[in-house]
Amino acid sequence: DARVTQTPRHKVTEMGQEVTMRCQPILGHNTVFWYRQTMMQGLELLAYFRNRAPLDDSGMPKDRFSAEMPDATLATLKIQPSEPRDSAVYFCASGLRGAGEQFFGPGTRLTVL
Amino acid sequence: AQSVSQHNHHVILSEAASLELGCNYSYGGTVNLFWYVQYPGQHLQLLLKYFSGDPLVKGIKGFEAEFIKSKFSFNLRKPSVQWSDTAEYFCAVNGGDSNYQLIWGAGTKLIIKP
Numbered sequence: 001d002a003r004v005t006q007t008p009r010h011k012v013t014e015m016g017q018e019v020t021m022r023c024q025p026i027l028g029h030n031t032v033f034w035y036r037q038t039m040m041q042g043l044e045l046l047a048y049f050r051n052r053a054p055l056d057d058s059g060m061p062k063d064r065f066s067a068e069m070p071d072a073t074l075a076t077l078k079i080q081p082s083e084p085r086d087s088a089v090y091f092c093a094s095g096l097r098g099a100g101e102q103f104f105g106p107g108t109r110l111t112v113l
Numbered sequence: 114a115q116s117v118s119q120h121n122h123h124v125i126l127s128e129a130a131s132l133e134l135g136c137n138y139s140y141g142g143t144v145n146l147f148w149y150v151q152y153p154g155q156h157l158q159l160l161l162k163y164f165s166g167d168p169l170v171k172g173i174k175g176f177e178a179e180f181i182k183s184k185f186s187f188n189l190r191k192p193s194v195q196w197s198d199t200a201e202y203f204c205a206v207n208g209g210d211s212n213y214q215l216i217w218g219a220g221t222k223l224i225i226k227p
Contacts, residue, residue, distance in 0.1 A: 033214065042219050043157075043203065056214070091156060100145040100164070100207035102215060104156040 002026045004105035006092050012111045018080040021108045024073055025094030032075045033102060034060075034067055035091040046090075049075065050097060082112045115140045117206050119218035126194055127226045134189040134221050136178075136204030144208035146187040147215065148178055151201045160202070163187065174198070196227045 005024045013019055025032050033048040047057035052069040060067065064083070069075045079086055089109050093102040120135040138144065148160040161172025168180040178189045187204060201222050205215040 043217050045214060045217075048214055093157075100215065101147065101159060101162060104158070106156050 002103075004092055004094050004103050006090075006105035006108050008108055009106060010109045010111075012113065013082055014113050015083055016081040017112075018078065019082045019086075019110060019112075021077045021090055021092075021110070023075040023077075023092030023094075023105055025075065025092070026103055027073070028096075029094035029103070030097055031095045031102075032069060033093040033095075034075070034077050035093065036088045037091060037107075038088045043091075046077070079110075082110075084112045086110060087112050115206060115208070115216045117204055117216050117218040119202075119204055119221050121221050122219065123222045123224070125224045125226065128196055129193050132189070132191040132194045132198070132223070134202055134204075134223070136187045136189065136218055137185050138187070138204075138206045138216070139185065140206060140208050142208055144206050146178070146180060147205040147207070148172065148176070148187075148189050149203045149205060151203065151220075153200065157203065160189070194223075194225050196225045199223060199225045 007022045031050050034046040036044045036046055046060040047067040048055055049069050066078045089107045091107045092105045095102045116139045118137045146163040149157040150160045151157045160176050161170050161178055163170045163180045171177045176191050178187055180187050201220045203220045204218040207215050
């Protein structure tokens, strides 16, 4: 049963610390998305990749967030330095170009104190 | 720009009641349409999708949705809800130049009273 995996599932850190979240997309999927979900803002698209190339990261605060795909099996989202307003659940999703459907990982619940 | 509108942010129903959640989108071309569900504390899961063909789509857990092109709508329905349907429901659209991303509605929180 192919699934998107994310690590860590929970992260508590202090303001100013670096946070790295990892995602393993479903094997064979060529698009990867990073979302952030909060009570106030709902579901927000941060960035997405096709064939490891970033297509759009306009939803991401550039000064502190960065997203990469070092290889086809790993996507990373990094926050440096972290701030309390970054507290949220971060979801990774993967899919196939043109199919539209996205498969979501379990999310990383980030708390920045 | 494309957008998706979900009319109700919160819906409260009793068990066995019928459900209809509204979803309207703005895009004039060919679209793919989706409903996702997020149970409390979990990730989003696909309920059903429409790409082409029969505009009445059946999904998992007794849900169905009807694509009405003239109304730009894709409403979600279930004839008799259960307590376990308590969740947040998201409508999403993929089409045109948003080849890779979904345009999401704001979500509807559904609470089923036992």
